[in-house]
Amino acid sequence: MSILPAYKLSDVAAVSVFAILVFALVSSLFFRRSKVTKLVSPESPSWLWGCTRDLLLGVSGDYFEAWQKKFGDIYRIPYPCGSWRTIIMDPRAMSYVLNTNSYNFVRHKGNVAVFNIMLGGGILAYEGEAHRRHRKSMTPGLSVGAIRYYTTLFLTAVTKVMEQWRSQLEAEIDKKNMIVNMEQWMNAVSFESIGQAGFNHDFGCTSGIIHPVANHLTALGKSSTTIGSLMVLGLVQAFPAVLRLPLHRNHVMKNIRTSMTEVARSFRSRLQNAKSDVSDDHRSLVASIMKAEGRALSESEVISEMNTLLLAGFETTATTMTWCFHELSVNTRVQDRLREELKNYPEPTYEQMATEMPYLTAVVQETLRTHPGSQETHRIAANDDTIPLQSLATTADGKVVDHIDIRAGTGIIIPIEAINRSTMIWGPDSHEFKPERWLTDLPEKAKNIQGYHHLMTFIDGPRNCIGRNFSVAEFKAVLAVLVRHFYFAPLKDGSDVVRVRTFTSRARNKGYEGLMLRVSKVESE
Numbered sequence: 001m002s003i004l005p006a007y008k009l010s011d012v013a014a015v016s017v018f019a020i021l022v023f024a025l026v027s028s029l030f031f032r033r034s035k036v037t038k039l040v041s042p043e044s045p046s047w048l049w050g051c052t053r054d055l056l057l058g059v060s061g062d063y064f065e066a067w068q069k070k071f072g073d074i075y076r077i078p079y080p081c082g083s084w085r086t087i088i089m090d091p092r093a094m095s096y097v098l099n100t101n102s103y104n105f106v107r108h109k110g111n112v113a114v115f116n117i118m119l120g121g122g123i124l125a126y127e128g129e130a131h132r133r134h135r136k137s138m139t140p141g142l143s144v145g146a147i148r149y150y151t152t153l154f155l156t157a158v159t160k161v162m163e164q165w166r167s168q169l170e171a172e173i174d175k176k177n178m179i180v181n182m183e184q185w186m187n188a189v190s191f192e193s194i195g196q197a198g199f200n201h202d203f204g205c206t207s208g209i210i211h212p213v214a215n216h217l218t219a220l221g222k223s224s225t226t227i228g229s230l231m232v233l234g235l236v237q238a239f240p241a242v243l244r245l246p247l248h249r250n251h252v253m254k255n256i257r258t259s260m261t262e263v264a265r266s267f268r269s270r271l272q273n274a275k276s277d278v279s280d281d282h283r284s285l286v287a288s289i290m291k292a293e294g295r296a297l298s299e300s301e302v303i304s305e306m307n308t309l310l311l312a313g314f315e316t317t318a319t320t321m322t323w324c325f326h327e328l329s330v331n332t333r334v335q336d337r338l339r340e341e342l343k344n345y346p347e348p349t350y351e352q353m354a355t356e357m358p359y360l361t362a363v364v365q366e367t368l369r370t371h372p373g374s375q376e377t378h379r380i381a382a383n384d385d386t387i388p389l390q391s392l393a394t395t396a397d398g399k400v401v402d403h404i405d406i407r408a409g410t411g412i413i414i415p416i417e418a419i420n421r422s423t424m425i426w427g428p429d430s431h432e433f434k435p436e437r438w439l440t441d442l443p444e445k446a447k448n449i450q451g452y453h454h455l456m457t458f459i460d461g462p463r464n465c466i467g468r469n470f471s472v473a474e475f476k477a478v479l480a481v482l483v484r485h486f487y488f489a490p491l492k493d494g495s496d497v498v499r500v501r502t503f504t505s506r507a508r509n510k511g512y513e514g515l516m517l518r519v520s521k522v523e524s525e
């Protein structure tokens with residue numbers, strides 16, 4: 001008689017199958033973990049903040065560029081509470097994340113929550129099919145034909161600024177020059193442009209009225225470096241609940257939504273009551289979105305898109321244009337060359353500005369390169385993935401790889417500002433403002449980058465900036481009128497102008513709430 005207990009064959013088979021399954025699960029977890037590519041990284045300055053505090057308080061692009069020099073085009077950095085972010089500066093990897101497999105790289109829940117609070121949802125908050133549906137309903141209002149029409153509105157808005165400056169100069173004692181806060185004026189032009197083209201609405205900004213929406217956005221900017229704001233900005237991806245704390249910044253975000261929604265609702269009802277289909281109301285960007293109401297979009301989705309346009313269209317363009325005037329004020333040679341070209345186009349049209357004025361285009365592109373409105377774009381991998389690389393990279397355990405394996409949940413940052421200004425990509429003069437670089441052949445490394453003229457300013461792929469042609473047309477119209485009629489000089493010598501992180505990254509004289517320039521009239525008109 002056997003001393004071993006008697007086992008039924010079926011029990012033995014069941015236990016064996018169970019053991020095999022456990023083994024498969026454990027080894028797949030182990031394999032999955034070991035399959036993740038170990039990336040090189042800087043030391044963490046703090047467990048609580050990781051590198052976020054330095055990035056938010058300093059010029060983040062300079063940090064990312066310094067790490068690129070040390071670690072190459074792919075590395076990771078410490079983030080709050082022991083978490084990590086993978087930094088991608090390799091062109092092929094960027095294109096994979098933003099283009100080839102973009103819907104696997106989604107927004108962090110915390111960032112989506114911010115868009116929900118400020119905008120009530122909208123294209124920036126959606127993924128996959130919902131995003132495609134929203135994007136499709138916005139596209140017709142941003143066609144070439146539409147932008148050709150909007151350009152006439154941009155030119156009207158900036159002509160009002162020109163007339164105001166002329167009468168202010170007349171009122172000056174010596175009538176020679178006056179000090180102008182370019183930040184305020186560029187805010188006004190940008191808000192008026194989105195008001196006119198987007199909503200067929202005169203906000204009165206170019207006549208000196210500051211709209212409550214612009215006020216709230218400025219307040220959000222002002223609060224960016226307070227400890228409460230740093231908490232929200234630094235921790236929102238890991239702990240979206242910070243948005244529920246009774247902090248000033250959270251309160252301001254709600255105010256922004258309330259005031260934008262008021263504008264959107266009043267425009268919507270005006271448009272619904274408008275008798276004729278051919279009025280200017282019906283040529284606006286928002287009118288084209290409303291055509292999708294009831295079919296592709298619900299009423300609340302239309303309102304959230306109107307809010308998105310106000311927010312996305314205003315601050316980024318205003319900031320970029322302000323930086324451009326700072327650069328022109330300290331680079332008189334560039335300013336003079338641009339004015340010479342503009343003299344040939346006393347009343348420029350959309351076509352001329354788009355195709356015939358190479359130096360105007362070069363100045364605009366150089367500004368978009370050196371001063372992109374957004375410093376970074378953030379994503380999180382929805383599923384495990386393998387990201388291909390253009391250049392071989394060395395991992396933390398010394399392997400040389402042509403791709404990296406990541407797990408679902410990996411946070412990714414594409415550092416727009418650093419990529420646009422990197423010496424390793426653009427050459428030794430990459431930090432200088434030189435529009436001439438656009439009139440010759442670009443460095444090979446820069447040409448590998450996709451996006452808008454090899455710039456990451458508007459990112460790339462199905463989620464790229466849908467308003468880029470709108471903002472470039474507006475930017476060109478503003479330069480064409482103001483630089484032709486006025487000279488711009490710095491308040492002192494320009495060296496006191498610093499980057500201040502507001503909602504975007506603003507140019508300001510130290511100790512001033514704006515960029516102060518000396519403006520005088522071009523006499524040879």
Ligand code: HEM
Binds near residue numbers: 312314378
């Ligand atoms: C110089 C000016 C501008 C800059 C630098 C800029 C930059 C950007 C960037 C980087 C994104 C991608 C954000 C991300 O996914 O992380 C974006 C998206 C977007 N932008 Fe702009 N933008 C500008 C002007 C405008 C204007 C004038 C409008 C509207 C008329 C606009 C509307 C949008 C919208 C709706 C999106 C979301 C697109 C999507 O998710 O499919 N932008 N912009």
